Amino acid sequence: MRLGWAVSGAGYTLRGVIGARRAGVIGSAVVGVIVDRPLEIEDVLSRLRIPCVRIDPDVRQPDQFHSRIMDFAAEHSMDWMGLTFNRLISSKVINALSGQVFNVHMSLLPTFPGFGSIGKAIRSGVRLTGVTLHLVDSGMDTGPILGQAACPVGATDDVIRLGRRLFEAGLPLVLQVVRGIERGELRLLQSRRPTWSRTDIAREVGHCFPSIDFDIQEFANDFCSKIPHL
Numbered sequence: 001m002r003l004g005w006a007v008s009g010a011g012y013t014l015r016g017v018i019g020a021r022r023a024g025v026i027g028s029a030v031v032g033v034i035v036d037r038p039l040e041i042e043d044v045l046s047r048l049r050i051p052c053v054r055i056d057p058d059v060r061q062p063d064q065f066h067s068r069i070m071d072f073a074a075e076h077s078m079d080w081m082g083l084t085f086n087r088l089i090s091s092k093v094i095n096a097l098s099g100q101v102f103n104v105h106m107s108l109l110p111t112f113p114g115f116g117s118i119g120k121a122i123r124s125g126v127r128l129t130g131v132t133l134h135l136v137d138s139g140m141d142t143g144p145i146l147g148q149a150a151c152p153v154g155a156t157d158d159v160i161r162l163g164r165r166l167f168e169a170g171l172p173l174v175l176q177v178v179r180g181i182e183r184g185e186l187r188l189l190q191s192r193r194p195t196w197s198r199t200d201i202a203r204e205v206g207h208c209f210p211s212i213d214f215d216i217q218e219f220a221n222d223f224c225s226k227i228p229h230l
Contacts, residue, residue, distance in 0.1 A: 001028040001182055004078035006069070008086035011041035013104055016171045016223050017082070017178065018048065025219045026178050032076035034069060036087055051076060057087060066090040073097060080181065082174070083136065086115065091138050099192050101136040104174060106166045108132060108148055113141035118159050118166065127153050129162075131170035133177050135192060146186065146194050149173045149208040172212045172220040180210065 005014045014033065020026045033045055033052040045052040053072050057065045070093055073081065083089070083103040094101050107117040108130040121129040130150040135143035149169040153162060180186035185197050198210055212220075 001178075002031045002077055002079045003028045003178070004032045004034070004073055004076065004081040005030055006034040006036075006081065006083050006085040006087070006089075007039065007041055008036055009039070009084060011039065011044070011084065012167060012227060013084050013171060013174055014041065014082070015044065016220065017174065018050070019223055020175050020216075020219055023219055025216060026175055027182050028080075028178050031078060032072060034072060034085075036085070062090075066093050069093050070096045088140070089136065094136055094138075099135065099188065102133050102146060102177070103136050103141065103143070104170060105132045105134065105141050106163070106170070108150065109134060109141055109145060118163050121153060122157055122159065122162060129153055129166070131166055131173055133173060135188075135194070144192060144194050147173050147177050147209055168220070168224045169208075171224065172216050173208060175216045175220065176210055176212050179213070179216065185210075 018030050035054050042052055055068045080100045081097055109132040112120040132148045133146040137143040151166050151169045187195055
């Protein structure tokens with residue numbers, strides 16, 4: 001599977017996906033990355049010889065922004081695109097990728113959609129939040145859910161501390177969803193409703209959906225332990 005990615009931040013989830021491919025944990029290759037501002041990840045991708053394009057959004061010409069995304073996706077024959085992106089993408093981009101675009105959101109949707117979800121969870125006083133992978137549609141974090149992982153909220157948590165734990169919960173979820181697509185365990189019906197064929201999901205609903213394979217969790221633990229900060 002040929003994966004594209006769009007990044008607005010440090011790109012640690014993307015780095016984890018690339019590292020998992022290099023370690024043989026997943027088979028999918030990242031074939032192109034879009035950034036919307038100058039980022040450190042551009043230098044990382046250059047060293048790895050992974051194509052990267054910086055597309056600066058122009059609020060006066062939003063159609064041009066989305067057209068360039070579509071052109072880049074087509075140029076690199078992307079099958080799916082993952083988003084850790086602080087930009088909404090248009091229905092034209094989604095349709096160009098046959099609806100095969102997923103977003104990584106730091107909450108248990110449908111709670112706390114939109115930007116600033118970690119801070120919203122802390123301020124609300126909830127004691128449990130999490131990470132959601134969902135298909136992207138025309139709404140704000142409203143697309144069908146592919147998977148979720150729960151994460152407790154500590155009484156003294158701030159955005160940085162909770163964000164770190166959410167990343168640690170989210171990376172294995174991303175890798176498991178990618179593996180599910182690769183193996184045909186996760187399919188999209190004509191209605192775009194996701195369906196999983198795995199038989200071991202129900203036992204793990206209280207913590208993570210779908211359940212995480214041992215080798216994926218092992219890789220994610222090792223990867224996260226080497227990141228000094230997020």
